[in-house]
Amino acid sequence: MAARGHVQDPNDRRLRPIYDYLDNGNNKMAIQQADKLLKKHKDLHCAKVLKAIGLQRTGKQDEAFSLAQEVATLEPTDDNSLQALTILYREMHRRDSVHPLRASSQIRKTPHKTV
Numbered sequence: 001m002a003a004r005g006h007v008q009d010p011n012d013r014r015l016r017p018i019y020d021y022l023d024n025g026n027n028k029m030a031i032q033q034a035d036k037l038l039k040k041h042k043d044l045h046c047a048k049v050l051k052a053i054g055l056q057r058t059g060k061q062d063e064a065f066s067l068a069q070e071v072a073t074l075e076p077t078d079d080n081s082l083q084a085l086t087i088l089y090r091e092m093h094r095r096d097s098v099h100p101l102r103a104s105s106q107i108r109k110t111p112h113k114t115v
Contacts, residue, residue, distance in 0.1 A: 011044065015080065018050045022057075030054040045076040049084035056091055065092065 014037055021030035034051035037044060048071050056064035068088050076082060089095060 011046065011080070014041070014044070015046055015050065018047065018054075022050065022053060027054040027057040031058070045071050045074060046078065046080040046084055049081055049088060053084065053088050053091070056088060061092065064088070065094075068092075 018030050018033045018037070021027070021033060031051055031054040034047045034054065037047045038051070041047065048067055052064040052067040052071075055067065068085060071081065072085060076085075
């Protein structure tokens with residue numbers, strides 16, 4: 001049996017079509033695919049952020065920003081969500097929102113040592 005070189009995270013597999021639609025400029029389909037995924041997995045932060053990117057690119061700035069803020073208040077620590085939020089904030093010219101997000105995720109990721 002041939003060995004697969006890399007074990008893929010199931011969430012990466014689920015998010016791949018949304019990334020592909022966004023990369024190809026098909027933002028409406030990306031939003032639809034994200035909605036479909038969010039019906040099954042309501043707590044998938046990256047899908048919400050990818051939907052926000054699609055909304056922002058279709059001109060729905062307010063809806064995209066409110067969705068991004070909803071995810072940011074949950075303080076996600078997974079790299080996919082943080083990277084997508086960074087991209088969204090840069091596209092929205094809100095670079096000031098990127099640094100606090102990264103800083104809070106670093107604090108949550110580092111284990112606290114007790115003496």
